[in-house]
Amino acid sequence: MELAGKHLLVLEDEYLIGLELERIAEECGAKSVHVVSTIDQLLDWIKSGQTCDLAILEVEARGVSSLKTASMLRSRNIPLLFTSAYDADLSGITEFAGTPVVGKPYGKSQIVQAVASLGSLTSSNRGSRMDDSSGELV
Template sequence: MIDHSANTKSERSFEHLRVLVVEDEALVGMLLEDMLSDIGCAHVEVLSRFADGLQAAETGSFDLAVLDVNLDGVASFPIAEQLIARNIPLLFATGYGVDGMDPRFSDIPTLQKPFFFSDLERVVSQALEGA
């Protein structure tokens, strides 16, 4: 599932990124951390709880955030609102597809689980271009 052949252009464009990942599934969090590092991101912080994610969104220094839509039964939309207020680009990761999305966030790029390396790279680029 992971294609480790990230191209040089992507590595250059993502090389200084500090990324916040808020994902309650440990294996998915580790996969995202590895894949984001593989595309060249400089630092990836993975948090698994809503409260920790909200605090990081309020005070952390990140260039991009990846939010699981459902964090142990709690929607991550308040975290997204905080990131948007701080002009931090974000993307959602979800297994629910568009049906699980709040219409207020229809312009935020969404990564459909399960995903491939190329999907993540594409959606990260979309999130950064839309910022």
């Protein structure tokens, strides 16, 4: 998957990181990026019936897991990419086979690589995490 021409939804509770993800996506040619900072805002977006080509979700935003909302997005066939600063957050991700998880802190190359991997991951990558130093799935 590439970001060029795509509409993205981002859940990120840290304002500056949300801006950085928006910048990365726009540099990669994304058509639009909608950033929300809370699960409630994400639920409002889902209930509004809007759609996107990719959702980048922080595993835990302001102390609340995004996994239930991720399931809602997945049921609408929206590809997912997770971000997380804590290994402990990853315990519930095994139900999202083939969904990459990018560890914080991350840069443009890790996001681009994770997005590119969405079309090529197999079930053997279940619950994979991007290594921060190499950008490889581990």
